[in-house]
Amino acid sequence: MKMYKKLLLSLFAAGTVVSCTDNFFDVNDSQNNPVSSTPELSLPVAQKYSVDILQGGYNSYNTLGNLWSYTWAAGGDFIYFTDETAYILSSSFRPSMFDNVYLLPLRNYHEVEINANENQDNYKAIAKIMKAFHYQYLVDAYGDIPYSEALQGGTNVQPAYDDAQAIYNDLIVQLTAAQALINNADSNDLIPTSNQDVMCGGDMAKWNRFANTLKLRILLRQSEIGVTDYSSVNNGIGFLAANENVTCNPGYVNDVNRQNPFYAAFGFTVAGDPAANKNATRVTPFIAGNSTTLGYPTNLLTGDPRKQALLKPVGTTTNYVGIDQNRSGGLNSASLSTYNDFFISSATQSGMIMSGFESAFLQAEAVERGFITGDKAALYKAGIEANFAYLGASLGTYDTSYPVDDLLTPVNESILNIARQKYISLMHINGFENYCELRRINSWGAIVPVAPDASQPTRPVRLPYPASEYNNNPNNVPNQTNTTYFTDKIFWDN
Template identity: 25%
Template sequence: MTKMTLKYSAVLLLIVSLGFMGCKKLDDMSRDPTKPTTTEPQFLLTGAQKSAMDVLYSNLQNGFIGMHYAQYWSANSRVADSQYQLDEGNNTTFWNNLYRISLHNLNEIILMNQAKQGQPGVANQNAIAQIMTAWIFEMLADTYGNVPYSQAFQNTSNITPKYDDAQAIYNSLLDILQAQITILDASQTSYNTGDIIYNGDVESWRRLAHSLMLRIAIRMADAHPDKAKEIIEAHYQYAISSNKESAQFQYLSTVPNRFPYNDADRALIDYAVSTTLVDYMQSINDPRLPIYARPAAEDGVIRGLIYGLSTSDPLHLSESHYSQPGKQVYSATMPGILMGYPEVEFILAEAAARGMNVGNAATHYNNGVRASITYWRDLSGATNINENTIQAYLDQVPYEAADWKNVIGTQKWLALYLQGFQAWFERTRLQFKKPGGEPLFILPKSGSLDRSVAEVPYRLTYPVIEQTQNKVSYDEAATAVGGDLKGTKLWYNKF
């Protein structure tokens, strides 16, 4: 972590994070952001939630990294990002925003509440902050591998924190989430305002904690199958069980609280949907395709752009020839999804396929597909999708036990659309193909610009500034993970 990461003052943090935030609704904020000494935990929580979602769904991080590595989108102009050339500014912003704003705000809530121990709602406030913290640290561990954790906010004098082992971080996060599940008390208040995700509802946060434990456990299913089985079997019945219970951050139609990348004020032409996505969805008559992609301006046809195709290649035509992401995807009010119900069902489908006692794999698989289609239908207002449409689709993409990894993997990938980072993590973890075994993903058409990457990056390299401002810890971490390269596999991908 950089000097700025740990020496970032509370004053500057609050100016950055509170100047554009709100309470129960984002546009309700009326507090003066230049007077941070009067702040309260709810404002810090709003800041943590919004800053994390803003960077996870921004054009520069989600668009050029997550959505590219998941191969949902192709670049119309900056094709180097599709060819795995990482923009260091985008990388550093991702790292710094999660540490310097989101995690720091959450840590400040807990520090601020130390003097209020025993007061109504304080334990719930801290537990919610800890659940958010666990979610963000898992994001960092899944993105980079080993990262600063135990010493990240130990004290302001430690400007060179060590990088903790990612596997040890996973184990710690499981312990933390389990503890918060026990601490949360629905008979007590929590955040009366400031919680954009669940409006302070304690039971919803408890469900999310159970669900995050499922996500962590399924990621380690190959590395530690017995532990993954124990966790999933103990928590699956208490996880998110409907689209209404999904954890998401609702953006608004007004500036500055719009979805980070939207076309409310101008046309967005940075990306086209990839041929990988379009061709596969067309081949299975997926009813979500008109929601995921809009017709090409040139002729009204939904058409993808070959992934990683250089602009100098004669096959790369003008942006009007290709389909841009759908109108709902670029909507100012598109929610930022932290974790949705479809993901939970696909986790359980995979768990059942692996022999865990969580119910029937086919049932969970069908539930996941159905939940994803209805989520996007209801969000976009599509009127052409009904029960008959969904059943016909399920009949076309049935669950096949002998091919579970490809069947579940492809549908989970489709369900995670727009959640670029999560879809990328699942792509590298499951290594799935189309049902039947035909490759789904392609290599960048014009070649990779990173010699360490054979097919797709497994991680992001650490921000370059770490090599100078935290060199000893950086060098140790680079050695420990097997080399600070995008082609280096994460610990759970080595099995």
């Protein structure tokens, strides 16, 4: 409770400073007009917003990713997720996924970076790492975006759009610079307290490993287009361990506007009633394993003890039933499976930023491709076991049913196995990463179904720029058509 009160004071302080600007609530202006605050105040605010953007409610990256990676669907008695699953895209489609990233986390991290004094290099490093984290996902969603001229305040209210691949290249530079700040910090450099750094509690060695893991994700995203220089991660720092998760908890409590944002949107209200999205959100047959009508593989979770931890059976039965997207009037929600109660265990639960099991799978693939050294089978197994532990599932005979020796098959099959395990591990908690991987690894994207009866026969390859950009930055925002969203791939999507 004390931590959350301090965060609320930080939010109030930041809001008080910004309220001097008439256009504070104008999203387009605010993305280039950051607040004035102190690193100590801005850092926990930015981190809280990172969870909201990534893993929060209906408009989060996680929700869209779970829909576009064909994990979630709406129950037949709900008219929900209609534009998302019908692939109806326009400049009014989920504008907060662009606007709010600049408005909320990025502007606060930028304040941390530019206001850090000479003994706050650790604060500056954290800000650089998290800016890279959000800019990568903006590129993955939109392609070219405001970057080098963004967040400059009133000096530039119409920033240019930078080339997506050039941004990716610079993210490696920024992450390396952040690591240098951490590595070169001396005894005079302040370390954030656990109330100021509500992700890693001031553990700068962990931030260093997190930065290296983000670099690995960025580099591997480009693996299909011939990027093979991995020298920036072969630096002796290492990566997040398989059981080492980066989470965020500013002190969530079961009170209005203070709950974990995923719990608040998909769990229960403070009064204990189902939250707005809880009863509508169900899983697809691809996850539940009850249909082959669209050619689903029957072995996605067959024999996998995690199925009981990942999914909630129907009522008091042991049956798992899914519904295809765009099936309004089909089975009602009470007759369908959804995410397990584990994912909405408490209003006070931490929000996931990046998991150690994702790190293990990234490393396994990098070893398989010859980019780093290591034991790919051991890393693959460590990722699976860490996910079991995270879910509280018993491994049982899983290694016998799905041996790590699968990785001894040809390289493309090995990468497909890793992609499959990553998909299972990240469903519900980072659907957007799964959506990105479907685009990157064509063999995996060909297996995971596309929404039936959608406006297009293929899943979207990018998001539309929001109307705010066409209204307020018309000379710079790229032109798009409906075809663009399905054919104009992000540069790494080969």
